[in-house]
Amino acid sequence: MNLQLTLEGSIMMNVLEFFKNLPDKKCSKCGESFEAQADCYGNICESCDDPAR
Numbered sequence: 001m002n003l004q005l006t007l008e009g010s011i012m013m014n015v016l017e018f019f020k021n022l023p024d025k026k027c028s029k030c031g032e033s034f035e036a037q038a039d040c041y042g043n044i045c046e047s048c049d050d051p052a053r
Contacts, residue, residue: 025043026043027043027044027045027047027048028043028044029044029045029048030045030047030048032045032047034046
């Protein structure tokens with residue numbers, strides 16, 4: 001039982017480390033890093049996606 005808890009904890013840490021170590025998201029137009037939005041899979045930053053631009 002103790003081994004199972006340790007194994008599950010280890011797997012969870014590996015998943016967390018994976019997501020913590022992902023590279024910054026970069027705009028496909030200008031190349032600047034930007035904060036990824038939880039509800040969006042776009043690859044263009046707000047500045048490049050602005051309709052007034």
